[in-house]
Amino acid sequence: MKLGLLILVFASGPLRAEEDGGDFQRYAAMFQQKCAKCHTVGLGDRVGPDLKGVSKRRERKWILDFIRKPGDFLDSDKTAMELLKKFNKVRMDELNLNEADAAGLLDYIDAASEGPVGPQDLELPEPDPYARLSMPDEHRGILIGFAATAAGLLALAAVLFQFGFVRIAAIAAILSLASGYWANGGRRDHRVFSRQQGYAPEQPLAFSHAKHAGTLQIACLYCHYAAERSDAAGVPPLKVCMNCHKDVKRPKEDPNGVGEREIKKIVDAWERRADPAEKGIQWVRVHDLPDYAFFSHRVHVGNNVKCQECHGPVQTMERMRQAAPLTMGWCVECHRRPPSEAPAHWKRAGATLDCAVCHR
Ligand code: HEC
Ligand code: HEC
Ligand code: HEC
Ligand code: HEC
Ligand code: HEC
Ligand code: HEC
Incomplete structure (x- = not known):
């Protein structure tokens, strides 16, 4: 029957x-x-x-x-x-x-x-998972601190100079300049520590994730195809850009010609690719763990952890920025989540807490 x-x-x-x-x-x-x-x-x-x-x-x-x-x-x-x-x-x-x-x-x-x-x-459960990670671009408190330090040091330098301590005055003046630069947004372009939430350096070419991953809905893995197969996600080679930009020479709307100018950089670099002096586009690396920590995209992507759970709402970013703190506490907090608290789209929850797995 x-x-x-x-x-x-x-x-x-x-x-x-x-x-x-x-x-x-x-x-x-x-x-x-x-x-x-x-x-x-x-x-x-x-x-x-x-x-x-x-x-x-x-x-x-x-x-x-x-x-x-x-x-x-x-x-x-x-x-x-x-x-x-x-x-x-x-x-x-x-x-x-x-x-x-x-x-x-x-x-x-x-x-x-x-x-x-x-x-x-398997859709992302809407914004919650990364709301926790979002962080204003500026650490205002720290910046005000540096600005105050800069002013203080400058005053000190002036006083020391008056009393003839020229060398110490010069050092104070230099420190003052450095603090001022740092307060005035310098931290976004130069990193002192290996991890910095909110770090968003200027790139040599104004590539927009908001346009490509957002408006045009190009899948992350179309460009970052290595994320499925290897530890590093990798930044796409020019050839991937040329799949489209050999035909797309300018955006539909481009009032001041910036889009056309930026796309021309890709095409020029591609056409000169045989020239050993041509270095391609030298992207500035945004995410970078210290060498003593091991991370693998393959395991996380294979487990269906979404890119946005770690990188924030990339599809809305005009300029790439580090959304998560990338500290050990951040890794471990997520690894500790029991299956009952893990998002339903993950295949498995409860990952390793073993020091030797992340520190090889
Ligand atoms: C799957 C197709 C596709 C790929 C791959 C692609 N682009 Fe684009 N890109 C487009 C389209 C379509 C536009 C025009 C969008 C519009 O009309 O507004 C565009 C626009 C641009 C612009 C113009 C500025 C702007 O934001 O509108 C730049 C710069 C750019 N792309 C850079 C790149 C780079 C760098 C790569 C490789 C890493 C790349 N693109 C890969 C389809 C693609
Ligand atoms: C590089 C991107 C790309 C890949 C990979 C790709 N396609 Fe397409 N496909 C397109 C585009 C773009 C179009 C629209 C026609 C065009 O512009 O070439 C299209 C059109 C189609 C159409 C016609 C749809 C319609 O509405 O008439 C079919 C069917 C299709 N694709 C099936 C497939 C299948 C099956 C695969 C995998 C074996 C595949 N495509 C892989 C980009 C792709
Ligand atoms: C059209 C190709 C393209 C697509 C689609 C794309 N990216 Fe990217 N991605 C790039 C390029 C080029 C860079 C390097 C320039 C930059 O940082 O903006 C990059 C950089 C990044 C970085 C930072 C790398 C670093 O230096 O630390 C992350 C994270 C990232 N992408 C995640 C994503 C996610 C998540 C998606 C999907 C929502 C996505 N990307 C879709 C091309 C792409
Ligand atoms: C579990 C968290 C997590 C997930 C999920 C994740 N990433 Fe990452 N990503 C990281 C960390 C951590 C780094 C820094 C790695 C390092 O410095 O070794 C990174 C670095 C990157 C980089 C730049 C450096 C590199 O490894 O080549 C790109 C590009 C990137 N991720 C894209 C993606 C894309 C695309 C996805 C989704 C397919 C994704 N990531 C999913 C945490 C994650
Ligand atoms: C959003 C949640 C999340 C974050 C954040 C995260 N992980 Fe994971 N990680 C997982 C899950 C879930 C697994 C289990 C994958 C599996 O079992 O297939 C995993 C697995 C791993 C593994 C493989 C473990 C093994 O047993 O082989 C390593 C290594 C790892 N993570 C390192 C890291 C590091 C380093 C960071 C921080 C930079 C990090 N992870 C951040 C969710 C996360
Ligand atoms: C899930 C991955 C993971 C596990 C498990 C893990 N660590 Fe880490 N650890 C990291 C990452 C990523 C960093 C670098 C980020 C940072 O500096 O916070 C780090 C940094 C450190 C540092 C540098 C201190 C610091 O904050 O700069 C020490 C020491 C350390 N880990 C010890 C340990 C010990 C001991 C264990 C076992 C009890 C352990 N870790 C387990 C991922 C991990």
Whole structure:
């Protein structure tokens, strides 16, 4: 009886993929790996269109051929050319899929269109987790302290000079200048300690996470692809920028030409890449733990800890800043959380408190 029911369920299933759970899993994974950087199913447009219900708006054969050879279509097919225009002239990757894989992926997309499937519908529980981490850019109290110190030292220098202690007066004057500079925002550009919440140095190129990760909804992992696989998340090489900026030469709105000027820096550096004197874009590092502490992105990202839980609301940052304190207390506080207090999207809670794991 039970077996009969089971056969009935399988036989009447609306999806070909469900006949073979293994295939379904395999294509769900393949979608995550090859397509999710640019597409969602039901969570809105990203780099490419939301694929929810794509089989309802286009013919199956068109979709299969398009997935296999997007380039051919983007140059000649009217529908594809319209899509290309709508999606900021970003061309879909040539993934060299065979027929069976294209069909399997489309089955997965159809299945996912019917309801929530796969890890991509794990949404961040809204702002709470990082509200705790947010911190004003300026440590006002400290700054006033430095300003007062600067004034005091200057007065001292003047008095000492009057009484002929020229050398000590000079030292006091130099210290006064340093304090003044520090108070006047200098701490944002020069770090004295290895960790500084709120640190937001000026970058050589005005790259905006708010524009790319916010407005354009480009997935973090599209650029920081190493975060899934290695300890360091890495900053994307120019080649990744050129995927889009070989076509996108200026923002849609660019009243004072800044966007165009900044994009030109990317293209110039790319065109001169064969020249050994060309160093590319030298990004200033923002997050940096001391060498004696070990951190790995792979374990955290693999456990589905969201980037924003540690880096704050990056998708709203015009300029990158360190949102979390990055102290040992901060790491350990999160590692201590029991499963009952951990967000539901984590796979596991209760991480290591062993000194030797973080200090190797
Ligand atoms: C580099 C980003 C990127 C990747 C990776 C990518 N796509 Fe696309 N895709 C796009 C863009 C952008 C478009 C819109 C057409 C264009 O501008 O090239 C698109 C269009 C499509 C369309 C047509 C949608 C419609 O509304 O007609 C389908 C179907 C599609 N992609 C499927 C896939 C599948 C399946 C994969 C994984 C095997 C994939 N794409 C990987 C960027 C990408
Ligand atoms: C998936 C496509 C894509 C990638 C990858 C990409 N960009 Fe952009 N970028 C755009 C689009 C589209 C715009 C124009 C947005 C608009 O019209 O407002 C843009 C705008 C810009 C601007 C203009 C200033 C602004 O904020 O509007 C700069 C600078 C820029 N990008 C730098 C970069 C750098 C550096 C990289 C590589 C790390 C990069 N982009 C990667 C799509 C991309
Ligand atoms: C279009 C490519 C692109 C996307 C998408 C993107 N980033 Fe970045 N990211 C960069 C570049 C380029 C830098 C270096 C320049 C800077 O710091 O602004 C960077 C820097 C960072 C840094 C600081 C690195 C350091 O020096 O410590 C963090 C943290 C970061 N990104 C997190 C994210 C998160 C989280 C997302 C998704 C919400 C994201 N990024 C999306 C390109 C990207
Ligand atoms: C558990 C907290 C945590 C999570 C989750 C996390 N990061 Fe980080 N991230 C850090 C710490 C800590 C550092 C400093 C690492 C160091 O200096 O060794 C860092 C550094 C970085 C850097 C710059 C240095 C590097 O490692 O190359 C980038 C870029 C970055 N993170 C991006 C991301 C992105 C993108 C995600 C999500 C896919 C993410 N991070 C998720 C804590 C986290
Ligand atoms: C937002 C919460 C959170 C923060 C903040 C955090 N971690 Fe973790 N960390 C986790 C979770 C959850 C795991 C368990 C992953 C697993 O079991 O797969 C983990 C695992 C690890 C592991 C692997 C442990 C092992 O047993 O192999 C290391 C190493 C680690 N974290 C280091 C750090 C360091 C260093 C920091 C601070 C710079 C940090 N973590 C900050 C949540 C966090
Ligand atoms: C989850 C990871 C993690 C674990 C577990 C951990 N530490 Fe740390 N520890 C760090 C990080 C990250 C730093 C650097 C940040 C800082 O200076 O606060 C650090 C800094 C330190 C420092 C430098 C002091 C300071 O505040 O500058 C000492 C000493 C130290 N740890 C000892 C220990 C001992 C002893 C244990 C075991 C009881 C331990 N740690 C367990 C991550 C960890």
